[in-house]
Amino acid sequence: MSQTVFAPWENPEEKPLIEFRNVTKRFGSFTAIDDLSLDIYAREFFALLGPSGCGKxxxxRMLAGFxxxxxxxxxxSGQNIGPIPPNRRAVNMMFQSYALxxxxxxxENIxxxxxxxxxxxxxxxxxVEEMLRLTRLTKFAKRKPHQISGxxxxxxxxARSLAKAPKLLLLDEPLGALDRKLREETQFELMDIQEKTGTTFVIVTHDQEEAMTxxxxxxxxxxxxxxxxxTPDVIYEAPNSVYVADFIGDVNLIEGRGTTEGERIxxxxxxxxPPIWATPRGPVDTDRALTFAIRPEKVSIAKDKPEDRRNLLEGEVIDIAYLGNISTYxxxxxxxxxxxxxxxNTRRLANRDITWExxxxxxxTETSGVLLEH
Incomplete structure (x- = not known):
C-alpha cells in the first residue's frame, strides 16, 4: 500500500490556509518585508529560515497580530485578519522563552x-489530560516549571499553545534554549505532535538543520x-541561487565562464x-559568469588519479576536520x-591513508553539482 505524498502546494484545487498578498511592512524608512506573497497550506510544518534581520x-508577528x-x-482561511485583534485570531504563538x-x-499552566x-x-x-498525554507529561502534571528539565x-x-486547538501555531526559535542532543530529539517530537494534531505549524529559525529536519x-x-x-530536498539539491546554496549546509562554490557543448556545459x-563539466538542470545563460556549486559529500578524494572520472582537480590537503562519523578534507x-x-569514516583512524600535505x-560526476547564474 503506497502512502500518498503530502504536497497540497502542487494541487491547484487546494486552497491555502494562509495567504500573504503583496505584503509590505515598514518601520519608519526601513522596509522589513518587501512586497511579499506566499501561500501556506493546512497541516503544513512550514519553516521561515534566514539570517538575523531578514524579516522572518x-x-x-504579523500573523499573530502584534x-x-x-x-x-x-x-x-480566506478572511483578512488585519482588523482582527490577536486574542480573537485562531492563532497561537509559542515564544522562545516559553513564558510559563x-x-x-x-x-495549571496548560x-x-x-x-x-x-x-x-x-x-x-x-x-488538559489529552495535552499531557500528547506531550508525554502526565507524570509531571503536579510539578512547577523549575522542577522539570528545559x-x-x-x-x-x-501543550499550552495547542490546548485551545488553534488553526495555526507559530513557533519562534522554539528550540533555541536546548542543548544540541535535546534539540534533535525535540525536533522529532515536534513533528510527531504536529502530525497527530493536524495543526498547521509555522516555525521561525536561523538553524538550517532544524528547518531541513x-x-x-x-x-x-x-x-x-x-x-x-x-521542500528541503529541493532547497539542498537544487538551490536557485548562490545565496541559497551557500546558506544551506556546506558547499563548494567555483566561479568560471561557461560554454555550451551539446547537453553539457x-x-x-x-x-x-582542465575545465569542469556539468549537466544543467534547465536552461542556463552561458554568456555570463557562472558558479558551480557542489556539496562536499559529492566530492571524492584519492591519492591515485582516478581514470574513469571526467571532472578531476589536483590539490594539496591543508586541513582535516574529524567529526567521528565523517571527515572533511x-x-x-x-x-x-x-x-x-x-x-x-568506515575505517579506524590508523588505517586511513590520506593525511596533511x-x-x-x-x-x-557531471550531474553532482548545480550551475547557478549570478
Missing amino acids: TTMM ENATEGQILL FPHLSVW AFGLKRESKDKEAISAR GQRQRVAL VASRVAVMDEGKLIQVA RLDWAEGQ HVKIAGGQIIKAQTA DRVWLSF
Whole structure:
C-alpha cells in the first residue's frame, strides 16, 4: 500500500490556509518585508529560515497580530485578519522563552488559556489530560516549571499553545534554549505532535538543520524577500541561487565562464586547468559568469588519479576536520581556492591513508553539482 505524498502546494484545487498578498511592512524608512506573497497550506510544518534581520520574525508577528502590514493583506482561511485583534485570531504563538507561569503547576499552566474562556471544568480537565498525554507529561502534571528539565518545559509551552486547538501555531526559535542532543530529539517530537494534531505549524529559525529536519517546506529569506520556497530536498539539491546554496549546509562554490557543448556545459575556472563539466538542470545563460556549486559529500578524494572520472582537480590537503562519523578534507587547488571533500569514516583512524600535505585528486560526476547564474 503506497502512502500518498503530502504536497497540497502542487494541487491547484487546494486552497491555502494562509495567504500573504503583496505584503509590505515598514518601520519608519526601513522596509522589513518587501512586497511579499506566499501561500501556506493546512497541516503544513512550514519553516521561515534566514539570517538575523531578514524579516522572518516580522512575518510571524504579523500573523499573530502584534504588527500590522503597511501594505497588502494577510488572509487566514480566506478572511483578512488585519482588523482582527490577536486574542480573537485562531492563532497561537509559542515564544522562545516559553513564558510559563512559575507559580503554577504544569497542569495549571496548560489549563490557563482554557479557564480564561470559562469552559466547563470537565471539558477543561479532559483537554488538559489529552495535552499531557500528547506531550508525554502526565507524570509531571503536579510539578512547577523549575522542577522539570528545559526539554519538558518546552513541551509544557507546546501543550499550552495547542490546548485551545488553534488553526495555526507559530513557533519562534522554539528550540533555541536546548542543548544540541535535546534539540534533535525535540525536533522529532515536534513533528510527531504536529502530525497527530493536524495543526498547521509555522516555525521561525536561523538553524538550517532544524528547518531541513522538521519542515514540509522551507522559505529561505533575505532582506525582506523570499529567495526560494521549496521542500528541503529541493532547497539542498537544487538551490536557485548562490545565496541559497551557500546558506544551506556546506558547499563548494567555483566561479568560471561557461560554454555550451551539446547537453553539457564546460566551465573554465582557472588558467591552465582542465575545465569542469556539468549537466544543467534547465536552461542556463552561458554568456555570463557562472558558479558551480557542489556539496562536499559529492566530492571524492584519492591519492591515485582516478581514470574513469571526467571532472578531476589536483590539490594539496591543508586541513582535516574529524567529526567521528565523517571527515572533511580541505584541499587547496589551483589559484589558492579551498575545496572541501567529505568521506564516511568506515575505517579506524590508523588505517586511513590520506593525511596533511598529501597531493590528492578530487573527482565528481557531471550531474553532482548545480550551475547557478549570478
